Amino acid sequence: MVSAASPVAVIGAGLIGVSWAALFAAVGGHDVRVWDPSEEARAGIADRAAAMTGQLAALHALVDRPLTICTTLEDACTGAAWVQENAPENLDLKRGLYRQIEAVVGPETVIASSTSALVWPDLVEGMSDASRFITAHPFNPPHLMPLVELFGTDPGVIGRARSFYEGLGRVPVVLKRPAPGHIAGRLSAALWREAVALVADGTASVEDVDQALVNGPGLRWAVVGAHMGYHLGGGDGGIEHYLATLGPSQERRWATLGTPALTPEVRAMLIAGIGQEAAGRPVDAIAAARDTATIAILNSLRKPT
Amino acid sequence: MVSAASPVAVIGAGLIGVSWAALFAAVGGHDVRVWDPSEEARAGIADRAAAMTGQLAALHALVDRPLTICTTLEDACTGAAWVQENAPENLDLKRGLYRQIEAVVGPETVIASSTSALVWPDLVEGMSDASRFITAHPFNPPHLMPLVELFGTDPGVIGRARSFYEGLGRVPVVLKRPAPGHIAGRLSAALWREAVALVADGTASVEDVDQALVNGPGLRWAVVGAHMGYHLGGGDGGIEHYLATLGPSQERRWATLGTPALTPEVRAMLIAGIGQEAAGRPVDAIAAARDTATIAILNSLRKPT
Numbered sequence: 097m098v099s100a101a102s103p104v105a106v107i108g109a110g111l112i113g114v115s116w117a118a119l120f121a122a123v124g125g126h127d128v129r130v131w132d133p134s135e136e137a138r139a140g141i142a143d144r145a146a147a148m149t150g151q152l153a154a155l156h157a158l159v160d161r162p163l164t165i166c167t168t169l170e171d172a173c174t175g176a177a178w179v180q181e182n183a184p185e186n187l188d189l190k191r192g193l194y195r196q197i198e199a200v201v202g203p204e205t206v207i208a209s210s211t212s213a214l215v216w217p218d219l220v221e222g223m224s225d226a227s228r229f230i231t232a233h234p235f236n237p238p239h240l241m242p243l244v245e246l247f248g249t250d251p252g253v254i255g256r257a258r259s260f261y262e263g264l265g266r267v268p269v270v271l272k273r274p275a276p277g278h279i280a281g282r283l284s285a286a287l288w289r290e291a292v293a294l295v296a297d298g299t300a301s302v303e304d305v306d307q308a309l310v311n312g313p314g315l316r317w318a319v320v321g322a323h324m325g326y327h328l329g330g331g332d333g334g335i336e337h338y339l340a341t342l343g344p345s346q347e348r349r350w351a352t353l354g355t356p357a358l359t360p361e362v363r364a365m366l367i368a369g370i371g372q373e374a375a376g377r378p379v380d381a382i383a384a385a386r387d388t389a390t391i392a393i394l395n396s397l398r399k400p401t
Numbered sequence: 402m403v404s405a406a407s408p409v410a411v412i413g414a415g416l417i418g419v420s421w422a423a424l425f426a427a428v429g430g431h432d433v434r435v436w437d438p439s440e441e442a443r444a445g446i447a448d449r450a451a452a453m454t455g456q457l458a459a460l461h462a463l464v465d466r467p468l469t470i471c472t473t474l475e476d477a478c479t480g481a482a483w484v485q486e487n488a489p490e491n492l493d494l495k496r497g498l499y500r501q502i503e504a505v506v507g508p509e510t511v512i513a514s515s516t517s518a519l520v521w522p523d524l525v526e527g528m529s530d531a532s533r534f535i536t537a538h539p540f541n542p543p544h545l546m547p548l549v550e551l552f553g554t555d556p557g558v559i560g561r562a563r564s565f566y567e568g569l570g571r572v573p574v575v576l577k578r579p580a581p582g583h584i585a586g587r588l589s590a591a592l593w594r595e596a597v598a599l600v601a602d603g604t605a606s607v608e609d610v611d612q613a614l615v616n617g618p619g620l621r622w623a624v625v626g627a628h629m630g631y632h633l634g635g636g637d638g639g640i641e642h643y644l645a646t647l648g649p650s651q652e653r654r655w656a657t658l659g660t661p662a663l664t665p666e667v668r669a670m671l672i673a674g675i676g677q678e679a680a681g682r683p684v685d686a687i688a689a690a691r692d693t694a695t696i697a698i699l700n701s702l703r704k705p706t
Contacts, residue, residue: 306626317619321611396701
């Protein structure tokens, strides 16, 4: 257990790092110490975390626990029971950080990486004790989205990670083996590949593909997963009946899926299509509307948050 | 316009047909005439539609308009302004129905097929007037899910279809060319292929893949589409920045996606995995919970319904 008294270190104060920090402090009640090498980033942490804490108030009973902003990695990590690393997706950079962190923390400290693209076996190279290292990938933004994807090799450490993230109202999912993009990133990439193909081959506009997703399968997948969806699609006979009757047609469909390349022409179609869909709304306004809707859904489902 | 006074014919009283019928009558206020060749199916229509109408009461102000159950296709279609066909996915069967329907209806009547797997050019073969025929694919169950995917060749007919389905609180999306599975079925197939691959290659269990989807990208896609998601992932620089910095890594990810086959071993893994996830709950109980959650989300978003 990471008790609320034990400090939690947040390494890197980008979007993910600050979101984690807000959640750790306001929902977990942890003593959170945030470090970022950029003075400019450090200067903005308090305000950015406060805005996220404001969103969290719609979902949780909050603890009023201020963040500690540290000017060195050593200050942030000394005495920490948990370290959440959110550095840029650069293997050498992350490996260097783990060496620095290991030099400071005690033997029981878990080092968790928020990496979306890199995998455990590559990241641990050069560590003195790889068993304490896990990947713990949140879905952006971590303070709102329940999913955390875990991989590590020590069952005791994975057990502690489950407790830690569940204590923050997250839904941890443990991979049985590392995969680039974990689960969610791979599902997203698979879906987006077909979404790009449908635009590239002239079937539909960017906006219409998004509308179809949001009002159809996306809405469904907020409630039941893809596997369960096909189980329900099989009626009383479930997945077994579905596979027996429609398995072959599903395999034929798979064979027709698009394999687009992001050529200059396709990129131009995507950029122009997003321009139409955004209709003048800046990115931060769309993101704010997304967060508001996400909070409304989470409240409506009373999902663990 | 299909005025509320003009009859709407529903051909086929399976899950989709009855769901459409309930929506047409209770939300659209239409005079709905339902035909199914099976006497047993006809006998169950009223009760099944009533259960769906009960769900609709949570989302809409309803019109109290009973369905007319017809014993012949001719009775259902005579005088109809709109025909929604929901027969099994059998090309010859559907073509035969269209010939029967065309022999009965007037020249202005639109014939719309709910087909999920068949495409417009194949379906219209043998029709006297293909311009009045459209595919109008709902997402199951049609009375709850907003999406309707349209394709037809006559812009006037497509315009009437937009009005008709919007008048029922649906969100129509018009394809620029026919595609097997339309948009939603293709996105679903693409995602499920990777979901199956992750189980087949031992990365995660059926239940964990579903959990990752529901608590991560699925929840997100109920709010913003996949294209818009990557736009937001590009930060202030949007999709252009995303493509410039992460486009190549996305293409590399696409190249690593799984291409599983539904072998007996993979089928067994999926069936066993669903068994664990369902944990003894029968299909209809899971479907009922899905519908309750869908209604809660639609209410929370105040989506057009």
